[in-house]
Amino acid sequence: MSFPKSFGILLYPRFELLDAAGPLEALICLSRREGFKDMRLSVISETMDPVSVGQNSSDANINTFANAIRLMPTHTLDTAPPLDVLIVPGGIGSIDFERSDTPHHVDKYVDFVRRAYRGEDERQPLKYLISVCNGAMLLAKAGVLDGHRVTTTKDLWHLIPPLGPKSHWIARARWHHSDNIWTTSGVSAGVDGTLAWMESLVGHETVESVVNTMEWIRAEEADNDPFAKVFGAQDVPPKA
Amino acid sequence: MSFPKSFGILLYPRFELLDAAGPLEALICLSRREGFKDMRLSVISETMDPVSVGQNSSDANINTFANAIRLMPTHTLDTAPPLDVLIVPGGIGSIDFERSDTPHHVDKYVDFVRRAYRGEDERQPLKYLISVCNGAMLLAKAGVLDGHRVTTTKDLWHLIPPLGPKSHWIARARWHHSDNIWTTSGVSAGVDGTLAWMESLVGHETVESVVNTMEWIRAEEADNDPFAKVFGAQDVPPKA
Numbered sequence: 414m415s416f417p418k419s420f421g422i423l424l425y426p427r428f429e430l431l432d433a434a435g436p437l438e439a440l441i442c443l444s445r446r447e448g449f450k451d452m453r454l455s456v457i458s459e460t461m462d463p464v465s466v467g468q469n470s471s472d473a474n475i476n477t478f479a480n481a482i483r484l485m486p487t488h489t490l491d492t493a494p495p496l497d498v499l500i501v502p503g504g505i506g507s508i509d510f511e512r513s514d515t516p517h518h519v520d521k522y523v524d525f526v527r528r529a530y531r532g533e534d535e536r537q538p539l540k541y542l543i544s545v546c547n548g549a550m551l552l553a554k555a556g557v558l559d560g561h562r563v564t565t566t567k568d569l570w571h572l573i574p575p576l577g578p579k580s581h582w583i584a585r586a587r588w589h590h591s592d593n594i595w596t597t598s599g600v601s602a603g604v605d606g607t608l609a610w611m612e613s614l615v616g617h618e619t620v621e622s623v624v625n626t627m628e629w630i631r632a633e634e635a636d637n638d639p640f641a642k643v644f645g646a647q648d649v650p651p652k653a
Numbered sequence: 654m655s656f657p658k659s660f661g662i663l664l665y666p667r668f669e670l671l672d673a674a675g676p677l678e679a680l681i682c683l684s685r686r687e688g689f690k691d692m693r694l695s696v697i698s699e700t701m702d703p704v705s706v707g708q709n710s711s712d713a714n715i716n717t718f719a720n721a722i723r724l725m726p727t728h729t730l731d732t733a734p735p736l737d738v739l740i741v742p743g744g745i746g747s748i749d750f751e752r753s754d755t756p757h758h759v760d761k762y763v764d765f766v767r768r769a770y771r772g773e774d775e776r777q778p779l780k781y782l783i784s785v786c787n788g789a790m791l792l793a794k795a796g797v798l799d800g801h802r803v804t805t806t807k808d809l810w811h812l813i814p815p816l817g818p819k820s821h822w823i824a825r826a827r828w829h830h831s832d833n834i835w836t837t838s839g840v841s842a843g844v845d846g847t848l849a850w851m852e853s854l855v856g857h858e859t860v861e862s863v864v865n866t867m868e869w870i871r872a873e874e875a876d877n878d879p880f881a882k883v884f885g886a887q888d889v890p891p892k893a
Contacts, residue, residue, distance in 0.1 A: 434674030444718035478684035599868035
């Protein structure tokens with residue numbers, strides 16, 4: 414199989430910046446190399462408005478550091494092209510999805526993940542699905558983690574596994590892959606998970622050159638996860 | 654001295670995504686904590702147009718992976734508010750500054766760095782200046798590195814020290830600080846440098862909580878730099 418060409422990243426209000434930017438940086442570095450210059454990215458959100466890491470509010474009273482950071486979408490949930498790979502970052506925006514003051518409806522993003530993964534609407538199914546941090550919440554709610562061994566951020570370990578009771582949640586995992594689903598631990602772990610995914614397709618030498626360009630001090634082993642212990646996370650097996 | 658409140662990041666076309674997003678993520682995590690919620694960020698560019706990690710061209714033939722990633726400025730070089738801290742990322746855009754096909758003029762950014770650091774135009778001088786990767790090229794051209802011990806990415810070691818002949822360029826350095834100037838090595842090193850800067854002001858415990866939230870596998874020592882050896886970089890002392 415040739416290397417995937419069509420990448421998508423799902424951005425919702427209050428996504429976590431590094432959850433998105435870390436994996437994208439690894440992919441940018443790869444996309445500059447000969448043989449990978451036909452990689453393309455779609456930045457997908459509910460609307461074409463800038464997507465803020467903060468509140469994205471016009472209320473001047475809600476003015477935080479994160480509010481200033483806004484990325485531009487290239488496509489909406491409705492106009493996104495067929496994708497080979499979808500990256501789903503975490504962020505406060507997907508923790509707050511039950512709250513009425515969330516300006517966008519995360520359920521629409523959950524639906525997008527489900528449809529993209531399964532290939533509904535006459536689409537091809539995704540070749541790979543990658544979640545970072547609590548982006549796994551959207552995957553769990555979409556039902557695509559059922560029957561898989563998965564992981565997520567250790568910082569919200571009490572909150573996330575109950576959303577996916579048919580999955581085995583692995584505590585000590587910088588990342589884990591099961592079939593074509595790669596779930597990673599919190600924030601920075603998204604880079605190590607993406608590099609491991611990349612290595613499974615393009616081999617060690619190419620990934621090493623990406624790592625060197627990024628000057629990334631890499632966790633090469635999936636179980637190199639000091640944060641499971643920091644947050645006291647334990648495995649959560651599926652409910653019978 | 655109280656913790657700085659007014660942060661700026663300088664974005665020019667073809668900046669390196671993680672050079673910007675890494676330090677910002679560390680600052681976002683800090684800004685959510687009690688005692689730091691009054692931190693504010695200005696995203697500064699030449700114009701208010703979205704700033705692309707790629708070519709930012711309307712030419713459909715120039716369509717790369719990185720082109721899809723565009724951040725929104727909050728201020729221009731002319732409208733930026735007084736700053737306590739300025740972060741200057743690297744990127745291809747500041748390597749290409751001599752090329753005629755660069756759509757924006759990097760010299761304007763160099764002037765901004767000089768004026769901000771020195772406090773010209775009736776401004777207060779910066780309290781801290783942080784460069785990531787080859788962002789140090791802009792600082793060197795601005796003359797603000799003269800007489801300082803500094804570092805930059807090891808991947809472009811042959812290119813950058815000649816731009817700052819009055820500085821001592823340290824090869825084995827994940828980051829280095831000299832007076833109020835913190836220069837870091839390539840891309841990911843910006844996070845470790847920013848965390849070290851933060852720790853110098855707020856102490857270890859607070860930074861450790863940021864590191865845990867980010868699940869960042871941290872280089873705590875400034876000389877923990879495996880990439881100096883990878884790229885064969887050697888110290889470059891100042892020219893007599």
